[in-house]
Amino acid sequence: EAQVTQNPRYLITVTGKKLTVTCSQNMNHEYMSWYRQDPGLGLRQIYYSMNVEVTDKGDVPEGYKVSRKEKRNFPLILESPSPNQTSLYFCASSSGVEGNTEAFFGQGTRLTVV
Amino acid sequence: GENVEQHPSTLSVQEGDSAVIKCTYSDSASNYFPWYKQELGKRPQLIIDIRSNVGEKKDQRIAVTLNKTAKHFSLHITETQPEDSAVYFCAAMGRTGGFKTIFGAGTRLFVKA
Numbered sequence: 625e626a627q628v629t630q631n632p633r634y635l636i637t638v639t640g641k642k643l644t645v646t647c648s649q650n651m652n653h654e655y656m657s658w659y660r661q662d663p664g665l666g667l668r669q670i671y672y673s674m675n676v677e678v679t680d681k682g683d684v685p686e687g688y689k690v691s692r693k694e695k696r697n698f699p700l701i702l703e704s705p706s707p708n709q710t711s712l713y714f715c716a717s718s719s720g721v722e723g724n725t726e727a728f729f730g731q732g733t734r735l736t737v738v
Numbered sequence: 739g740e741n742v743e744q745h746p747s748t749l750s751v752q753e754g755d756s757a758v759i760k761c762t763y764s765d766s767a768s769n770y771f772p773w774y775k776q777e778l779g780k781r782p783q784l785i786i787d788i789r790s791n792v793g794e795k796k797d798q799r800i801a802v803t804l805n806k807t808a809k810h811f812s813l814h815i816t817e818t819q820p821e822d823s824a825v826y827f828c829a830a831m832g833r834t835g836g837f838k839t840i841f842g843a844g845t846r847l848f849v850k851a
Contacts, residue, residue, distance in 0.1 A: 657839060666744070666827055666843040667782070680836050683739065714781065723839055724770035724789075724831045729781040 626651045630715050630730035637705055637737055645700045645733050647715030655723035656698040657682070658690060660711040661732075667714065673698055674721050705737045740765040740832045744842025751818050752850050759813045759845045761828035770831035771804060771811050776844075777824045785826075786813070818849045 628649045637643055649656065657672040659682075669682030673692040687709055689701040698717075702709060712734050716727040743762045751757050763771075769790040774782035788795045788802045788811065795802050801814040815822055828842040 655837075659841075664747075664843060667829075667841040669839055669841075672838065674837060680838075682838050683840070722831070722833075722837045724837075726772065726784045726787065727774075727782075727839070729783070732781055 626728070628715055628717050628728050628730040630713075630733050633731060633733060635733060635735050637735070639706055639737055640704050643702050643705060643735075645702075645713060645715075645735070647698045647700065647730055648696050649698075649717040649728070650696065651717060651719070651728065652695065653717035653719050653728075654695070654721040655718040655725075656692070657716045657718075657723070657727070658688070658698070658700045659714045659716065660684065660709075661714060662711050670700070672723065674723070705735075707737050709735065710737050711735060740768075740830075740834065740838065740840050742828060742830050742840045742842045744828050744845060746845060747843065748846045748848075750848040750850065753818060753820060755818055757813075757815045757818050757822070757847055757849075759826055759828070759847075761811050761813075761830075761842050763809050763811070763830040763840070765830065765832040765834050765840075766809060767833040768809075768830040769833060771802070772829050773802060773813050774827045774829065775824045776827065782827060815847075818847075820849050820851050823847055823849045 658670040659667040671690040715730040772787035776782040
């Protein structure tokens with residue numbers, strides 16, 4: 625089954641404790657993205673990647689890191705999480721290298737930073 | 739930076755009526771405009787999309803129109819049903835300074851039976 629898988633689904637952590645949210649897709653898609661979703665603000669792109677070893681900042685990259693060592697995986701790293709990073713996070717992938725095709729979203733990760 | 743404005747933020751219609759959601763984008767080089775539906779507690783899913791070389795696209799009860807000159811695109815849902823109740827997001831694929839995807843803030847649609 626074609627899918628985008630994120631882990632974990634729920635995470636509660638403390639300020640400053642490094643964490644990684646994993647994302648994997650099995651559709652051989654080039655373009656992958658991370659978004660955060662906050663009430664009233666819609667989906668805001670954090671980082672995107674157009675291919676292996678090619679990543680670029682979205683609209684809200686501060687406090688986040690990503691890597692794309694393999695085509696299927698695109699982990700999101702929070703080196704020193706803060707309470708304002710409490711949010712619902714979605715990973716997504718698209719077939720076009722420029723991302724201009726349907727985005728398939730993961731199940732979401734609800735992160736709480738206390 | 740580039741942005742997408744979406745209106746209204748909330749829309750309530752009677753079952754069987756039509757619903758229209760409007761978006762305006764700022765990057766004139768944008769060439770791809772998808773619409774996503776997000777039901778409560780679920781992930782966003784594509785319902786329809788349009789490219790910049792097309793003015794209108796229809797899929798059963800759903801249609802999207804694009805006015806490139808005005809940098810404006812709209813979602814039209816006809817004969818609304820209670821299962822259409824959800825949050826709808828428009829998006830524009832930017833091409834200036836990278837290949838970001840910019841989403842609107844969302845419209846919460848209520849369809850009253």
